[in-house]
Amino acid sequence: MANKQETTYWREQTNLIEQQFNEKNRQFFDDFRSYLLLSSLFYDEHKVTEQVYAIAMDLLEAQTHGEEAQHYFGNDPKGVADELLANTPKSNLKERLKLAYLAVGISWGIKFIADFTKQGPLVLNLLDYLLTGLVTVLAVIGIFAIISKTIYQKKGTSKVIRFGSLWLVVSGWIGLSLLINLLTPNWWLLTIVFPFDVVLVGSLLVAAIVFVVSRKEKAFYPIVFLLGVFVLLGCLQKTMAFYHIGDPSWMTGGCLTLLVVGFLIFLWWTRRVMKEQ
Numbered sequence: 001m002a003n004k005q006e007t008t009y010w011r012e013q014t015n016l017i018e019q020q021f022n023e024k025n026r027q028f029f030d031d032f033r034s035y036l037l038l039s040s041l042f043y044d045e046h047k048v049t050e051q052v053y054a055i056a057m058d059l060l061e062a063q064t065h066g067e068e069a070q071h072y073f074g075n076d077p078k079g080v081a082d083e084l085l086a087n088t089p090k091s092n093l094k095e096r097l098k099l100a101y102l103a104v105g106i107s108w109g110i111k112f113i114a115d116f117t118k119q120g121p122l123v124l125n126l127l128d129y130l131l132t133g134l135v136t137v138l139a140v141i142g143i144f145a146i147i148s149k150t151i152y153q154k155k156g157t158s159k160v161i162r163f164g165s166l167w168l169v170v171s172g173w174i175g176l177s178l179l180i181n182l183l184t185p186n187w188w189l190l191t192i193v194f195p196f197d198v199v200l201v202g203s204l205l206v207a208a209i210v211f212v213v214s215r216k217e218k219a220f221y222p223i224v225f226l227l228g229v230f231v232l233l234g235c236l237q238k239t240m241a242f243y244h245i246g247d248p249s250w251m252t253g254g255c256l257t258l259l260v261v262g263f264l265i266f267l268w269w270t271r272r273v274m275k276e277q
Contacts, residue, residue: 007046010053017056021063028069028077029059036081043088051084103140104133107177112201113227117234119241122197126188131180139173194242198235205231225265 014033018026033052062072073080108129116122146165192200205228212220 004046007049010049014049014053014056017053017060020060021069025059025063025069028073029056032069032073032077032081035078036084043085047088048085051088100137100140103136107132107136109227111181113230113234116197116201117230117237119237121194122192122201124190124192125184125186126190128180128184131184132177135173135176135180139169142169194238198238201231201234 018029021029032055036048036052059069059072063069111129111132112124115124143166146169205224208227209224212224
């Protein structure tokens with residue numbers, strides 16, 4: 001916990017220091033920090049953030065004496081960053097898997113909600129989920145690698161290469177995910193019938209709300225709200241279908257209206273949170 005608090009403190013202080021740089025030094029330092037952080041996927045985040053903070057302090061002092069960032073870093077800032085990483089301890093397995101947990105969790109959450117909103121009982125293809133998680137991890141690693149490798153290329157060239165490479169990675173991830181969803185054989189199926197599917201999804205949603213609110217992660221409030229809208233729609237559809245309540249056309253129209261209203265609230269809330277932060 002102490003390391004996490006120190007990491008947050010150093011990150012905030014670095015942001016404050018960066019605001020004191022002149023425009024040229026700020027751009028140079030921003031590229032340097034971006035490259036260092038994006039290249040440190042498997043390194044100790046606490047140590048890397050500490051080093052970035054120390055460099056920002058040194059650069060600010062150099063600026064007060066009239067020294068430019070390019071002179072301070074030399075002609076090879078990428079080499080300086082690589083040397084720093086070479087002398088930085090690797091992160092432990094738990095830290096390395098943290099980003100993978102987050103990426104896989106988000107992809108599984110989206111897939112789980114999509115499966116839940118389908119007609120009939122909740123059917124989970126476990127092999128499908130396993131392959132989707134693997135593809136997601138590979139996509140995240142590819143995205144980090146592309147961004148870090150193109151930071152110190154020529155500005156015009158780097159933007160084109162970065163956009164094209166990211167487009168290919170994201171398109172490949174979406175395409176493979178769709179193929180996995182369509183072609184994965186039904187070998188490991190888990191079926192959860194009504195009302196146990198509703199109870200399970202409702203419990204998971206409540207747990208997610210409690211977790212996000214308890215940690216005061218305001219950036220995730222709009223996402224949890226939108227997930228709640230999808231869960232509510234799924235619960236209504238399954239309940240009404242099970243008890244044969246309501247006209248199908250009325251139910252479809254009502255669900256679409258609720259979805260549109262929920263999405264508009266999500267956009268408004270997201271914009272508000274971004275302004276606050």
